[in-house]
Amino acid sequence: MALVLGAITITSCxxxxxxxxxxxxxxxSxxxxINKHKITVISESQFANQGYKTDxxxxxxxxxxxxxxxxxxxNEGSGEKLKKGETATVLCRFDETNLLTDTIQLTNRALAWDGMVDKMMVTNTSGTFTATFDASxxxxxxxxxxxxxxxxxLVPLTYINLGRIAKPDDKLxxxxxxxxSSQGHKHASDNVYACFYDITYQRGV
Known part of the structure; x- marks a missing residue:
């Protein structure tokens, strides 16, 4: 219900x-x-100089x-990066915050969705990633x-590893x-708002 009400409000504006x-x-927004969370924005060249890591x-x-x-x-995660020419199932847990309202408008970490991770099929074609969600x-x-x-x-997939938790020190x-909005889902694109995401990525079976 909150998601629907938020959508109506944004659209009417x-x-x-x-x-x-x-x-x-x-x-x-x-x-x-960025100001509220005291985020330090670094350039792509600095990111590269830091070994493609953020402090x-x-x-x-x-x-x-x-x-x-x-x-x-x-955390860059355990496991390996998705190789060029490879297709893999990737499982994600996420929180989505609408930056216009500064509220979480969607998450699959809530108890109601505890049994469901967002599953997507991802393909790396010569360094370009494409993906679709599993509708089920x-x-x-x-x-x-x-x-x-x-x-x-898909932007992080160039820099993170995809693995599973097999040992106590493994990390997602x-x-x-x-x-x-230009890089978001259709609702964000249609209504021109940015989202903040906190996401984990795991290689599926």
Missing amino acids: NENESYAKQLERQSE IDAF TTKHQYVKFNNNGVYMQIV SSVMKRAYRNTMVPSGW AHVRLIVP
Whole structure:
């Protein structure tokens, strides 16, 4: 119900605004989130110089200029990166925060969804990642009625490992993302709002 009410509110606001104004409002919401959480934005060159890592003690996020996504790698994860030419099942747990309202509007970590992870099939084609949600196992699909995986969710796959918890010291890949509407799901794109995601990635069977 909260998700539906939020969607109605956003849509009604957008109907009275130009696209340029909506983009400006989105940009302001991203800046406000960055300031509120004392995020330090680093360049892609600094990210590369740091070995493609972000310092969480300094609240670092790298901004990718080609798509506007901000990313913090909390843990690069155990296992291996998805190889070129490989297709794999990837399981995700996530929280999605709408930056316009600064509230969580979707999560599969809630008790109601405890038995469901978001499952997606991901393919690495010469370094370009494409993916679709499994319609039978996806809170994102149920909420937004679309199997398209937001492009922003695929950005970390170049830098993280995909594995499973097999030993006590194994870790799942864990990232935080600020995803502008152009890299988000259809509802975000249609209504021009950015989302913050806290996501773990695990290699499926």
